[in-house]
Amino acid sequence: DSGVTQTPKHLITATGQRVTLRCSPRSGDLSVYWYQQSLDQGLQFLIQYYNGEERAKGNILERFSAQQFPDLHSELNLSSLELGDSALYFCASSVAALSGWGYTFGSGTRLTVV
């Protein structure tokens, strides 16, 4: 157990639907990162939050959004889902805002869009 908790572990939904993925960071970590791993891609950085504020943005689609709540857990919202959104979504956390090395990853949420 890495200390980063992601729920649900698996999610199957239909095209056009909206889902919410949840992440609880490791105790004491203020930064949360979201990554997407598709079948033929490496881990693609989506977005980072630090202590409730958006810190950095990567290849996140406009149909996707995220937020970090006062208790530091984060949610990634995916809407108007397409077949190509099927992927593993990882959350990671770290103590600092700028931390290229202190990431701890959760075990991921596998999203299948049918």
Place this chain on the structure above:
Amino acid sequence: DQQVKQNSPSLSVQEGRISILNCDYTNSMFDYFLWYKKYPAEGPTFLISISSIKDKNEDGRFTVFLNKSAKHLSLHIVPSQPGDSAVYFCAASAANSGYALNFGKGTSLLVTP
């Protein structure tokens, strides 16, 4: 655009021999490099890192080498063990992009007895 490339999708090595995993990058602003290891159904776990001011970092059986002029890094595992069988991701970050990690597509290492 893939800024971090791992051109070998898979590698098979005999137990006790050296495993060498390679990684190339294109962004000269990257100043921190990391290797992560991933088992099935688990998230990636940090293995070893190196900053751009160094050319080598060693941790037990794992050594990472950085060649900045060639924009190339490699991970050496000596001696390789069956438990090392996993997918290895190379990652790089830059201060000017908030240190968000850019990952390669991974190399699947199989260590055979």
